[in-house]
Amino acid sequence: MWTVSTYVLKKKLTGAKRYPLVLMLEPLFRCNLACAGCGKVQYPPHILKKQLTPEECFRAIDECGAPMVSLPGGEPLLHPQIVEIVNGLIARKKYIYLCTNALELKRRLPEFTPSKYLTFSVHLDGEREHHDYSVCREGGWDIAVEGIKEAVKRGFRVTTNATFFDGTDPNSVRSFFDQVMGMGVEGIVLSPGYSYEKAPDQNRFLGRARVRRLFRAILSNRKPSWKFNMSPLFLEFLMGDRNYDCIPWGMPAYNIFGWQRPCYLLQEGYADSYKELLESTKWEDYGVPSGNPKCANCMVSCGYEAPAVIDGFTTLKGFFAMVRGNFSRYQDDHALKLLNEPMPHGPASLVQIEKPSSELEETRA
């Protein structure tokens, strides 16, 4: 937190207009899962065989200077030089979130050294049955959990990350939080699914109103044991308590094609450098104010967590809200009532509550 806060304050003091907080560094697109909700890995074999070299990874982080690096993909543990990449990033004192489905985690753990800079962020989409169904692999949960437990035992920092689509049962998600915290993980990361154009399943992407209701139900009345590895202000954004506009340059993505324009989710070309990305992207064409339909359902962290973090570290109001958020349990009787209502059936089986009387009002008690 100290590293990020001083970084953000320095940027503010130097008058920087656009700067990265997290580099989304995709070393490859190859994956050992075939999830129906994923739009990231649908490429011809010769593209899936390509991967960034460690030197290309280091050039990208050295150029953009972000204090944190997320290693998604594809499955990073399939990269034969992933240990070299991680060690090089640690040597640069970058905080790394290695996002993995953990199918290979237990086998590869002995190659890594525990460090305060390295966190394994294990993809778990809910309780066993939900996760296995979501990643289209029976037994996926058990392998991932075995990897998590082994990593925790060996002294690694571990978080889980979950993506939720339409039909998510908030009660099940809350039970899932109990389960993962019981495994000794540091915290939980969660996100609504983004409507990737290339995802096989195009029918279960949550719209904003439904995202807010779902996350209101999930994240209110928190148990003291739950820890979230995300900005409290971003979680309040998901719950509908505050609004931010997307800043896609806050979490830029770099992969075998270059610097992805405009963000990790949309694919509208590439720049050769982060500088070129910043200077030549028409940022006004993206985000909710632009009216761009491709941005309409997005509430994903790569666009909206950076403004929450910047708000928390550069404004007094944001700072106090962040501190309060770290300790609040978000008591909400109405959200509790939602949890006790029977779940409707079908693909859109989310809790239904009364019709909203005004914008964002539907999530409030």
Place this chain on the structure above:
Amino acid sequence: MTAEVLKYTREQVESLELAPGTERGNLEGWVPELASEDELRDVLEKALDYRGDVTLTLKSGEKIEAFIFNRHTGATLADSWVMYFTPTAADRRKVSYADIARLEFSGKDRAAGKHWEDWVKAYNERKAAGEKNIALVPEKLD
């Protein structure tokens, strides 16, 4: 609302219950007419969005199998280019719009033909047949 609307208001965005998915055209195997400059530009936009290889035939007669991932659109065709990988070379390459005579969506569309409902149906059938460790597996790379 559908995914075809050009712009959403903030009010529309905030009230969305479900996000409209993307309707995919079937481009695989298509050989478009490239009679005009506008048609060429439009087809190359589609090729940029296509998750399969295309075959470019240049005015020189050379044929290139390419996965197109980037483009620059300038005022003229000569100022515009696409960037691509080929299956046989490691480096990224560029070709000017002005040099392209023909384009075929020749490679398999890797984003087509896989639906959630197919997975659910297959899962239920395999489960009913007593199968264990049911999974979708990534396609072989070789």
